[in-house]
Amino acid sequence: MTDNPKEPSVPQYLLDNLTRLGFGEPTEIQAAMREPILGSKDVLALAPTGTGKTLGFGVPLMANLLNNPPKGKRGAGGARYVEPFDRLRAVVVSPTRELAQQVALDLSTVAKGSLLRIGAVYGKSPTAPQREMVRAGVDILVGTPGRLREFFDEGALSFASVQTFVIDEADRMADMGFLPQVEQILSAVPSKRQVICLSATLPQAIESRVLSLLRDPVKMEVGVRNSPINRKNVRCDVVDDDKVSLLLALIREKHLRGIVVYARTRRRAGWVAEALRRNGITVGLLHGDRSQRCRNEALAAFSEGKTECLVATDVAARGLHVPRIRTIINYDVPLMPEDFVHRVGRAGHGGGAAESFTFVDTLELTAWARVVNLVGEEIQTIALPTFASSVRRQTVRKAAPAVKQKPLKLVFDKPVVPKPNRKKKLFPSAAKESFSSKTRMKRARSTPISRDTKPGGGIRRSGSGSSG
Numbered sequence: 001m002t003d004n005p006k007e008p009s010v011p012q013y014l015l016d017n018l019t020r021l022g023f024g025e026p027t028e029i030q031a032a033m034r035e036p037i038l039g040s041k042d043v044l045a046l047a048p049t050g051t052g053k054t055l056g057f058g059v060p061l062m063a064n065l066l067n068n069p070p071k072g073k074r075g076a077g078g079a080r081y082v083e084p085f086d087r088l089r090a091v092v093v094s095p096t097r098e099l100a101q102q103v104a105l106d107l108s109t110v111a112k113g114s115l116l117r118i119g120a121v122y123g124k125s126p127t128a129p130q131r132e133m134v135r136a137g138v139d140i141l142v143g144t145p146g147r148l149r150e151f152f153d154e155g156a157l158s159f160a161s162v163q164t165f166v167i168d169e170a171d172r173m174a175d176m177g178f179l180p181q182v183e184q185i186l187s188a189v190p191s192k193r194q195v196i197c198l199s200a201t202l203p204q205a206i207e208s209r210v211l212s213l214l215r216d217p218v219k220m221e222v223g224v225r226n227s228p229i230n231r232k233n234v235r236c237d238v239v240d241d242d243k244v245s246l247l248l249a250l251i252r253e254k255h256l257r258g259i260v261v262y263a264r265t266r267r268r269a270g271w272v273a274e275a276l277r278r279n280g281i282t283v284g285l286l287h288g289d290r291s292q293r294c295r296n297e298a299l300a301a302f303s304e305g306k307t308e309c310l311v312a313t314d315v316a317a318r319g320l321h322v323p324r325i326r327t328i329i330n331y332d333v334p335l336m337p338e339d340f341v342h343r344v345g346r347a348g349h350g351g352g353a354a355e356s357f358t359f360v361d362t363l364e365l366t367a368w369a370r371v372v373n374l375v376g377e378e379i380q381t382i383a384l385p386t387f388a389s390s391v392r393r394q395t396v397r398k399a400a401p402a403v404k405q406k407p408l409k410l411v412f413d414k415p416v417v418p419k420p421n422r423k424k425k426l427f428p429s430a431a432k433e434s435f436s437s438k439t440r441m442k443r444a445r446s447t448p449i450s451r452d453t454k455p456g457g458g459i460r461r462s463g464s465g466s467s468g
Contacts, residue, residue: 009038010063017110018059029222030056037061040163042195042217044170044210049200049345051222054168054319057196058107061164062116065089065139069115070161084137085158087117091189092142092166093182095173097122097292098299099319103168104142106321116140121147125292131156145173145181152188159188167213169318170197171338174209186213200345201338203374224376231328231344232355235368235381240361242387243331244275249387250329250357251281251309258326259309260302262343264335266313272331273311286312317342328356333364337374 026034029047036043037060047053070089072082094100104120111118121130121143127150134141134157141148141157151157165186167173173182186195195214202210211217238246250256263269266287273285284298284307302310303322310316317339328347334340340358348354358379360368372378 009067010059011066011114013113014059014062014066014110017112018055021109023055027052027056029053029220030059032220032222033057034060036218036220037194037196038064040064040194042214044197044214044217044219046199046202046220047222048224049342050348053198053200054103054106055110057166057198058103058110061090061140061166061196062107062111062114064164065116066114068163070139082137084135086161087137087139088134088141088157088159089161090140090164090166091148091159091162091185092140092168093145093148093173093185094142094168094319095144095178096315096318097124097144098286098295098316099168100142100144101296102319102321104140107140107142118142121151122292123147145178145185148185149181152185159185160190162189162193164194164196165189166196166198167210168198170199170210171202171206172199172318174206179209182213201341201374203338231347232353233344233379234355234357235379236357236359236384237381238359238361238384240363243359243361244272245387246359246384247272247276247329247331248279248281249385253385256327257308258324258347259329260316260325260327260346261309261311261329261331262317262334263311263313264332268332269311269313276309276311281309282307284310286310286316288313288315314339314343317346320346322346326354328354330356330358333358333360333367333371335367337367337370340371341375 027047029045029051030053033043033045033053033056037057043057045053045056047056070082070086092100092103094103100120100122104118108118117138118140119130119133119138119142121134121141123144123146130147131151134151148157152159167182172178195217197210197214197217199210236246247261251259261269261272263272266289269287270285273283276283284302286295286298290298298307298310299316299320299322301307303324305324314334314336317334325347328344330340330343334343344356347356358368
């Protein structure tokens with residue numbers, strides 16, 4: 001992305017960094033976002049994945065911060081300094097940890113050489129380094145809602161000086177799991193603020209929720225809403241038991257490269273990864289149950305070409321910019337149709353050819369119909385390559401062992417034995433049983449009090465007019 005060199009609102013070194021990084025003319029969405037953001041207006045931007053929405057809001061946002069530095073104070077000897085809490089003027093909220101890291105890295109790369117400090121905070125990682133970074137002072141903080149709330153509640157950061165609040169992947173943030181947290185964070189931001197919402201997909205059902213967070217927004221939409229960016233997308237009809245066999249056949253026959261396989265659940269992702277390893281394919285695994293360190297290592301190994309394939313759940317479906325990704329294989333049809341658009345959009349960020357394959361079982365036809373209805377186009381079905389049916393271990397049930405039954409014995413004229421009376425007697429006769437004084441007192445206390453007995457005193461009434 002480039003900008004007009006004569007534009008006074010964008011510092012020249014930001015433009016030089018963009019040129020050095022190899023960005024050319026701005027994309028349509030980037031050009032549309034620049035003026036409203038520089039004018040501090042609320043923005044709702046919708047555009048397909050891979051069109052540069054991060055830099056679309058990032059460059060004008062950083063320009064605003066650089067042109068309006070935080071208010072400083074004079075210390076001993078007249079030295080000027082800025083309080084760390086006053087330095088935080090922009091917050092970017094992301095739904096996943098990987099996306100938070102990606103956004104912070106992209107913004108830091110463009111801001112290199114400036115005075116801006118940019119950091120990221122996210123869960124399932126040590127809090128101490130992140131807390132120290134925030135307390136030292138940052139200008140732009142990118143984070144997941146949970147970790148931002150945690151640091152705010154404990155007093156490690158303050159939103160009192162925040163001027164711009166960015167909601168990345170607004171459709172996911174508007175889900176019931178994230179929206180309350182986002183609203184709580186936004187309630188701590190000053191009322192005079194700028195809110196920017198970004199997304200590649202935004203169903204009509206939740207658009208009103210997103211708009212409720214904005215004030216008189218500038219709405220811009222590029223391309224066809226909820227449509228995947230131009231890729232070669234095909235469908236494969238296959239039963240669930242044969243999905244691994246088909247996956248191996250596609251990888252070997254078509255010589256696929258840069259493969260990311262998306263599974264519906266963490267358990268299925270682990271099973272697919274293990275099946276690929278057993279067949280000699282190097283694999284990385286990425287899902288929500290893994291530690292952040294393991295997730296980072298898996299993603300780094302795949303990005304550097306150390307592993308052939310990355311198996312993941314939908315935590316890796318949004319916002320990841322990995323130039324090596326060329327092929328997306330939807331091992332399972334996503335439950336949320338919007339996730340299909342985000343999955344497919346991961347391929348081809350580095351340029352060149354990109355394609356996707358979606359395995360559709362008969363039980364997934366309803367979910368697939370929702371995907372087709374969302375994207376608004378029918379995806380062609382291809383003929384399957386030849387492969388051996390099912391590589392799964394067949395479950396062989398052993399026959400139940402024969403139970404030897406003893407021959408029945410018929411007994412006639414058996415005398416009937418009366419059942420013993422198991423009722424406990426409260427006051428057994430002294431001749432048959434003897435109790436200690438403590439036992440007798442305990443039994444007596446459990447005896448109901450008669451009408452003639454005064455409770456507590458043990459005094460028997462002799463008549464209506466008698467005294468005790």
